[in-house]
Amino acid sequence: MCASPSALPYDDRDGFIWMNGKMIPWRDAKTHVLTHGLHYGGSVFEGERVYDGQIFKLTEHSERLIFSGKCLDMDVPFSAKELNDASYEVIKANNITNGYVRPLAYRGAEQMGVSAKGTKVHVAIACWEWPKYFFPKAGDAAGLALRTASWRRPDPKTMPTQAKACGVYMIGTLAKHEAENNGYDDALMLDFRGRVAESSGANLFAIRDGVIYTPIADCFLNGITRQTVMKLARDMGYTVEETVIMPEDMKTFEEVFLTGTAAEIAPVSKIDTDITYTIGPVTTRLKEAYSDLVRQKAKAA
Ligand SMILES: Cc1ncc(COP(=O)(O)O)c(C=O)c1O
Missing domain, CATH: 3.30.470.10 (Aminotransferase class 4, branched-chain amino acid transferase, N-terminal domain)
Structure with missing residues (x-):
């Protein structure tokens, strides 16, 4: 919701x-x-x-x-x-x-x-006022449950995928409804090639052995929060890699979170029926650092 x-x-x-x-x-x-x-x-x-x-x-x-x-x-x-x-x-x-x-x-x-x-x-x-975008069914302490959508992010030759265009959201709404109808919080969307892309309204990050990975934003919105979090994480000393992530890779990660202006940094606890995550140290540190950053900027202005 x-x-x-x-x-x-x-x-x-x-x-x-x-x-x-x-x-x-x-x-x-x-x-x-x-x-x-x-x-x-x-x-x-x-x-x-x-x-x-x-x-x-x-x-x-x-x-x-x-x-x-x-x-x-x-x-x-x-x-x-x-x-x-x-x-x-x-x-x-x-x-x-x-x-x-x-x-x-x-x-x-x-x-x-x-x-x-x-x-x-x-x-x-x-x-x-919009204090929170996500209301995870399992509670904030657990995180979001994502369901792999049957709808996909299209080829950039099919739609202007880098634009925040209202028409592009039709696919996100369909994917989100599909997830909600099945008891999940949001959709995990693959792209037209079958690669992991993002959720219905936020970008995705995944952590393995302390390294932060995020899909290459070549057919979905290269979020302003995504760019902010990549820089923030690098400034904090993390290695951040933009890379191809396939659906079968998702079980190899220890932590997963979503980013977006409305969503901020939102931890993921589950994908489909078989993959679970806990809210780990990298997500927790980044969430705190992001919260400080957005307010420091406010103080400095
Ligand atoms: C489909 C989609 N992807 C990613 C994002 C994240 O973008 P941003 O961080 O610029 O808000 C949003 C949010 O606007 C979105 O709707």
């Missing part, structure tokens, strides 16, 4: 959402049903975390939103600096000091049909 069970519907909350340069009341942040982005998948988004009033890696996220738009032949009509400023305006307007920011860029309702050349690109930024 990804949302706290008590969460209110996202369209029925108090607060403000930044839309196309204006701060508007939350419930008025609407779009028409004939919006092109809704019909043909012309939309990209970001997910950012706020720690003690500072948005971690904000410029990287704003730049990725613009990059994701470009991957869809869609020019986001704001600069990274303008998106950064708007993100701070929105957290201020909603009085969020620890939470999550969600920028979205999508094609408007000016045109129908597959071509989108006549559409305008709209941008909205919302934020809310």
